[in-house]
Amino acid sequence: MDSSRTAEFIKGYIPNKDETLKRLREKAEKDEVPVIRQETEAFILSVIALLKPRRILELGTATGYSAISMAKAAERYMKADQNFVIDTIEDWAPRIPEATANIKEAGAADRINLIEGDALEVIKGMKEPYDLVFIDAAKGQYPDYLKEAVRLTRSGSVIVADNVMLDGEIMESKYIVERRDRTIHKRMREFLRQAAMDERLSTSILPVGDGVAFCVRM
Numbered sequence: 534m535d536s537s538r539t540a541e542f543i544k545g546y547i548p549n550k551d552e553t554l555k556r557l558r559e560k561a562e563k564d565e566v567p568v569i570r571q572e573t574e575a576f577i578l579s580v581i582a583l584l585k586p587r588r589i590l591e592l593g594t595a596t597g598y599s600a601i602s603m604a605k606a607a608e609r610y611m612k613a614d615q616n617f618v619i620d621t622i623e624d625w626a627p628r629i630p631e632a633t634a635n636i637k638e639a640g641a642a643d644r645i646n647l648i649e650g651d652a653l654e655v656i657k658g659m660k661e662p663y664d665l666v667f668i669d670a671a672k673g674q675y676p677d678y679l680k681e682a683v684r685l686t687r688s689g690s691v692i693v694a695d696n697v698m699l700d701g702e703i704m705e706s707k708y709i710v711e712r713r714d715r716t717i718h719k720r721m722r723e724f725l726r727q728a729a730m731d732e733r734l735s736t737s738i739l740p741v742g743d744g745v746a747f748c749v750r751m
């Protein structure tokens with residue numbers, strides 16, 4: 534199957550009714566800020582509908598698009614009296630003001646805590662467990678993120694990691710991969726091996742968007 538044709542076909546069945554999100558996605562694309570692909574977003578929103586998570590952790594905020602989308606979904610799928618919170622971490626200072634403004638403008642400032650800092654350093658200091666962890670920050674650190682994500686989850690929690698196929702490069706031999714990309718290639722394979730072998734996790738690697746690892750904490 535041609536994966537770009539498949540993605541285009543699937544995108545035809547993703548309703549994009551929210552004007553704020555539409556605008557934020559267009560702006561991010563114009564500014565070349567990497568945001569979650571539409572198919573991956575649809576998948577994670579289904580996870581939220583099923584799981585109804587009270588506590589969500591996101592590594593990699595960028596301009597706040599995915600955090601806002603998750604907040605809107607949680608608002609929709611959860612009962613009015615059910616509280617939820619999204620903690621999202623971003624280390625690139627220039628992105629913080631825009632993300633803060635977007636979150637405020639979307640009316641999600643009371644749901645989303647934007648934490649400025651290195652994702653790994655921040656999560657190492659966290660203790661309270663999460664129901665859903667979305668890993669979308671530095672690809673070379675995915676194995677370390679996974680270790681901390683497992684520590685920060687409990688039975689029934691879900692960990693979703695984006696971009697695990699590295700635009701298809703993950704399937705190539707390391708000798709074919711450009712030298713400068715070899716470390717990320719090696720680290721991502723290490724992440725996938727850890728996610729698949731860890732007996733505390735039930736993991737599926739899905740060819741959604743740029744590849745998603747879907748791990749259910751046992």
Ligand SMILES: C[S@@+](CC[C@H](N)C(=O)[O-])C[C@H]1O[C@@H](n2cnc3c(N)ncnc32)[C@H](O)[C@@H]1O
Pocket residue numbers: 567568569570592593594595596597598599600622623624625628650651652653669670671
């Ligand atoms: C793919 S983007 C996140 C996209 C966002 N989740 C969305 O879909 O709207 C990855 C983000 O992670 C941030 N990032 C990279 N390394 C990081 C680190 N070590 N700690 C925190 N954030 C990091 C980047 O600056 C970038 O904004």
